[in-house]
Amino acid sequence: MARKLLLEHIDVPYINTLEVYRQKGGYRAVEKALKKLSPDDVVEEVKKSGLRGRGGAGFPTGMKWSFLAKPEGVPRYLVCNADESEPGTFKDRFLMTYIPHALIEGMIVSSYALGAKTSYIYVRGEMMPQIKILERAIEEAKAAGFLGKNILGSGYDLELYVQPGGGAYICGEETALLESLEGKRGNPRIKPPFPAVAGLYNCPTVVNNVESIAATVPILNMGGDEYAKIGIDRSTGTKLISASGNINNPGVFEIELGLPVEEFIYSDEYCGGITNGKRLKAVVAGGSSVPILPANLILKTAKGENRLMTYESLADGGFISGTMLGSGGFIAFDEDQCIVRNTWNFTRFYHHESCGQCSPCREGTGWMEKVLHRLEYGHGKMSDIDLLVDVSKKIEGNTICPLGDAAAWPVASAIRHFRDEFEWHVTNSDEAQIRNYGLAHYADPLTLAG
Amino acid sequence: MLSVKKNEPVEFQDSLIKEFDAIVQRYPEGRQKSALLPILHLVQAQYGWLSVGAMDKVAVYLKIEPIEVYEVATFYTMFFLQPQGKYVLEVCRTGPCCLVGAEKIMAHIEKRLGVKENEVTPDGLFSWRGIECVAACGMGPVLQIGPDYTYYENLTEESVDRLIETLKNKEN
Numbered sequence: 307m308a309r310k311l312l313l314e315h316i317d318v319p320y321i322n323t324l325e326v327y328r329q330k331g332g333y334r335a336v337e338k339a340l341k342k343l344s345p346d347d348v349v350e351e352v353k354k355s356g357l358r359g360r361g362g363a364g365f366p367t368g369m370k371w372s373f374l375a376k377p378e379g380v381p382r383y384l385v386c387n388a389d390e391s392e393p394g395t396f397k398d399r400f401l402m403t404y405i406p407h408a409l410i411e412g413m414i415v416s417s418y419a420l421g422a423k424t425s426y427i428y429v430r431g432e433m434m435p436q437i438k439i440l441e442r443a444i445e446e447a448k449a450a451g452f453l454g455k456n457i458l459g460s461g462y463d464l465e466l467y468v469q470p471g472g473g474a475y476i477c478g479e480e481t482a483l484l485e486s487l488e489g490k491r492g493n494p495r496i497k498p499p500f501p502a503v504a505g506l507y508n509c510p511t512v513v514n515n516v517e518s519i520a521a522t523v524p525i526l527n528m529g530g531d532e533y534a535k536i537g538i539d540r541s542t543g544t545k546l547i548s549a550s551g552n553i554n555n556p557g558v559f560e561i562e563l564g565l566p567v568e569e570f571i572y573s574d575e576y577c578g579g580i581t582n583g584k585r586l587k588a589v590v591a592g593g594s595s596v597p598i599l600p601a602n603l604i605l606k607t608a609k610g611e612n613r614l615m616t617y618e619s620l621a622d623g624g625f626i627s628g629t630m631l632g633s634g635g636f637i638a639f640d641e642d643q644c645i646v647r648n649t650w651n652f653t654r655f656y657h658h659e660s661c662g663q664c665s666p667c668r669e670g671t672g673w674m675e676k677v678l679h680r681l682e683y684g685h686g687k688m689s690d691i692d693l694l695v696d697v698s699k700k701i702e703g704n705t706i707c708p709l710g711d712a713a714a715w716p717v718a719s720a721i722r723h724f725r726d727e728f729e730w731h732v733t734n735s736d737e738a739q740i741r742n743y744g745l746a747h748y749a750d751p752l753t754l755a756g
Numbered sequence: 757m758l759s760v761k762k763n764e765p766v767e768f769q770d771s772l773i774k775e776f777d778a779i780v781q782r783y784p785e786g787r788q789k790s791a792l793l794p795i796l797h798l799v800q801a802q803y804g805w806l807s808v809g810a811m812d813k814v815a816v817y818l819k820i821e822p823i824e825v826y827e828v829a830t831f832y833t834m835f836f837l838q839p840q841g842k843y844v845l846e847v848c849r850t851g852p853c854c855l856v857g858a859e860k861i862m863a864h865i866e867k868r869l870g871v872k873e874n875e876v877t878p879d880g881l882f883s884w885r886g887i888e889c890v891a892a893c894g895m896g897p898v899l900q901i902g903p904d905y906t907y908y909e910n911l912t913e914e915s916v917d918r919l920i921e922t923l924k925n926k927e928n
Binding site: 381390391392393395398424430432433434435465469471475490491492507550552556590594637643652658659 | 833
């Protein structure tokens with residue numbers, strides 16, 4: 307049985323309440339931080355832990371914290387990014403639903419470390435139940451003296467609020483999130499300046515993912531050095547993986563980083579194998595924006611070594627034969643799934659969610675969607691395949707925020723690894739049309755076929 | 757489509773204004789515009805959609821220009837700019853949900869309700885639409901219903917039928 311830090315008490319009845327959470331050792335990290343450690347000590351523990359941002363980018367959290375500007379007389383902010391919208395990723399929703407105090411406690415510890423007196427949890431608007439759960443947990447924490455004025459007699463004050471989003475994937479990008487929190491459209495800002503210098507209300511701000519903030523609690527409880535002993539190399543600690551697609555046990559799993567991918571897919575402790583005994587065809591390992599890999603390359607690296615659930619091992623081979631851990635959104639495809647249809651589906655998502663600021667993303671995602679749509683519905687040409695590669699290259703790296711890359715990588719990787727399937731759609735167009743449900747929800751295929 | 761031509765004025769109840777006041781307290785002085793999204797959610801929960809008149813009233817309350825409200829309301833997909841059915845069935849149509857049958861569920865809802873996407877049933881009770889990922893990929897196919905955004909997971913055609921019947925019975 308793997309070691310669990312975030313989900314250790316997930317099966318305990320009423321662990322969502324302050325009373326039970328405290329019975330299981332909750333809020334010890336707050337007491338330790340505020341009574342025994344200075345803010346710099348807390349930052350140091352997080353640095354020692356090797357914790358890397360769990361939202362997708364994987365940047366060292368302690369280092370990110372140490373970049374925070376600290377001008378005199380200017381407020382600093384901590385903003386939790388709970389705008390979970392990456393297809394395949396649903397771990398933060400799970401954590402907020404079942405163990406809300408883990409996030410609240412992490413927010414208190416992290417805010418103390420950063421010197422923030424007001425912090426916000428920006429939750430995607432569709433998660434209204436989770437917003438209510440968090441608000442109730444904040445009330446409980448405040449009544450118990452863990453929030454508000456002079457917390458635990460330490461002289462430290464903190465107010466914590468929940469902010470709902472409005473349904474826009476782009477607000478998961480930290481500067482778009484800050485724009486949204488300021489009551490504007492979620493258009494990403496040009497960086498620099500980075501939020502650590504000019505963030506919320508132009509003040510120094512740190513934006514961290516839910517899981518990253520929750521992870522500061524076990525880090526403080528066990529010490530950064532002990533946390534760093536879990537995992538492999540620079541992939542330390544545990545990670546929440548949300549698994550979906552054609553697997554027997556979809557859900558959220560906490561793994562120790564370094565678990566072999568094969569064990570994650572086929573072990574009964576995790577995904578439990580592929581549904582109906584079918585063969586695995588492909589995997590998207592870290593949310594829809596990371597490159598898709600065929601079964602052979604997700605299980606073994608190009609060098610023939612076992613692929614592990616770590617930042618480094620999944621990235622081994624670069625984008626030619628590797629992928630990314632990303633947000634931990636693990637989507638498995640069985641042998642019957644159509645890669646062209648799935649790529650079209652993901653591209654429609656990115657087209658829909660493009661904020662429209664940058665032409666390559668605004669126009670390019672739409673062009674890719676149209677071309678993929680006509681390929682999927684049997685109206686494509688062989689030259690469309692190279693056209694898609696060309697358009698994806700022109701989007702990648704040419705936009706203010708990473709949404710352009712996120713839209714380009716699934717297309718480029720699908721063609722790299724499954725080009726024969728795209729060609730099949732051109733040469734077997736009638737069959738391709740028959741295979742589809744023929745739904746008219748999205749657009750009339752004929753109008754897109756030009 | 758947002759139309760300012762039919763700009764009928766709206767009066768908010770005192771209880772709603774009190775909720776607005778509580779939200780504005782969360783932000784530093786002079787940053788009351790941050791309350792815009794939470795307030796639009798409250799207004800939509802009250803009226804079912806955001807009319808131009810309601811948005812203008814929000815602008816007056818927050819001391820910002822009406823265009824600042826329009827540009828936000830038109831950017832975020834959760835805000836309805838047209839009247840909807842009392843129950844809007846929003847089905848996730850993104851990758852993982854489609855792998856486990858979301859498209860069949862959408863086709864079934866269309867057939868069952870007899871209206872196309874974004875149309876309202878003649879009794880005014882239902883409308884439906886496909887939406888992008890709602891972070892419930894392991895429990896797909898999934899749909900949500902506002903204003904509380906209750907999730908219905910692992911949908912089948914039968915469970916969708918039961919849900920629609922339950923909602924209908926609730927109204928009778």
